[in-house]
Amino acid sequence: MYYQFDEQFNIDCFRELIHTPSPVGYDLLMNPVLEKYAAMFGFPVTYDNKGTAYITMEGHDNSRTVMVSTHLDTLGLVVRRIEPDGTIRIRNMGALNFHSAEGETVTIFTRSGKAYTGLLTVSSHSIHVFDDCRDMPRDEHNMLILLDEKVSSKADVQKLGIRNGDLIAIEPRFELTPSGFLKSRFIDDKAAVSCCFTMMKYLKENGLKPKYRTMIGFTYMEEVMLGGNYMPPEVSEAVALDIGCIGPDQDGTEFGVSICAYDNNGPYNYELTTRLINLAEKLGCSYAVDTFRHYGSDCSAAIKGGCNVKVGVFGMAVSCSHGRERTHLEGLRNTMDLLLGYVLGE
Numbered sequence: 001m002y003y004q005f006d007e008q009f010n011i012d013c014f015r016e017l018i019h020t021p022s023p024v025g026y027d028l029l030m031n032p033v034l035e036k037y038a039a040m041f042g043f044p045v046t047y048d049n050k051g052t053a054y055i056t057m058e059g060h061d062n063s064r065t066v067m068v069s070t071h072l073d074t075l076g077l078v079v080r081r082i083e084p085d086g087t088i089r090i091r092n093m094g095a096l097n098f099h100s101a102e103g104e105t106v107t108i109f110t111r112s113g114k115a116y117t118g119l120l121t122v123s124s125h126s127i128h129v130f131d132d133c134r135d136m137p138r139d140e141h142n143m144l145i146l147l148d149e150k151v152s153s154k155a156d157v158q159k160l161g162i163r164n165g166d167l168i169a170i171e172p173r174f175e176l177t178p179s180g181f182l183k184s185r186f187i188d189d190k191a192a193v194s195c196c197f198t199m200m201k202y203l204k205e206n207g208l209k210p211k212y213r214t215m216i217g218f219t220y221m222e223e224v225m226l227g228g229n230y231m232p233p234e235v236s237e238a239v240a241l242d243i244g245c246i247g248p249d250q251d252g253t254e255f256g257v258s259i260c261a262y263d264n265n266g267p268y269n270y271e272l273t274t275r276l277i278n279l280a281e282k283l284g285c286s287y288a289v290d291t292f293r294h295y296g297s298d299c300s301a302a303i304k305g306g307c308n309v310k311v312g313v314f315g316m317a318v319s320c321s322h323g324r325e326r327t328h329l330e331g332l333r334n335t336m337d338l339l340l341g342y343v344l345g346e
Contacts, residue, residue, distance in 0.1 A: 002337040014194035021169035023076020024093040041200040053218040059210040067238040069298035071222030074186040077168035086151035094223030098138035100323030105171040110161040118145040180329040187325040192241040211345025228298030229305030237310040240297035244317035252317035256286035257334040259314045265300040272312040
């Protein structure tokens with residue numbers, strides 16, 4: 001570890017973020033948590049009309065503004081329709097792997113502020129009853145929610161205030177093993193957000209400033225590829241702090257930081273990516289440079305949205321992405337080193 005940051009704070013922050021529901025587009029519970037952590041280090045939080053949150057840190061050189069973009073939204077579901085028997089059909093928000101979520105507890109948030117839990121399952125839900133239980137495709141056509149309420153009709157469900165379009169969060173199942181493995185849904189991207197707050201803590205405790213005026217952006221629509229498609233016009237360079245992928249075409253591991261050179265939207269900025277690689281070398285990070293096929297980030301959304309900004313992306317690599325994910329504390333350490341080095345202009 002190049003920088004001696006507070007690892008326990010990083011873990012505790014991550015745990016709180018993970019247990020605060022924030023499915024795509026839903027910020028009501030998360031924004032107060034965001035503001036609490038920002039206040040710890042003396043920063044206000046501002047918001048644009050889209051709902052993206054920003055923390056701005058003055059730098060030694062304020063003639064230039066750079067951004068570290070993270071996302072607080074998680075994969076989620078939305079109520080598609082209520083069936084006559086009171087079961088609830090859903091639509092996927094993002095690219096949730098239903099196979100990894102079958103049998104999980106979910107929470108439906110109503111427009112009136114109430115919340116109800118339920119069980120996410122498949123139509124042919126029991127091997128004792130349905131011949132096609134094992135073979136039925138786990139997709140939007142066949143997945144449904146059994147509400148944890150005594151309901152037997154559409155009217156019963158509607159009396160609770162549940163309507164089409166209500167947003168649904170999925171239980172994350174956080175676990176930290178004695179050997180340092182983090183297992184949880186939504187490591188993407190709440191581990192990156194906790195790293196940002198840990199970075200702020202390091203700067204404050206060591207009396208340091210970023211090299212340039214630095215904005216930390218927290219988006220709520222990244223999982224539907226809309227997160228960073230707007231960035232403030234003063235931002236000239238941005239890095240998305242987001243997960244890396246692990247697979248046959250990738251060199252990344254759960255113990256390092258992955259620098260993405262290319263995703264399904266195209267290449268990231270050549271000069272900035274090269275700078276990140278050289279910085280990882282300088283800091284002694286365990287790192288890999290990879291290309292990702294089924295992948296996008298806030299920064300690729302920024303380019304697609306027409307932002308005049310130089311972009312890159314890096315972050316801890318995870319196994320089982322968009323399911324119950326896994327990474328290791330060593331991956332967070334290497335990501336923190338590269339993040340701090342980037343912000344400090346090493």
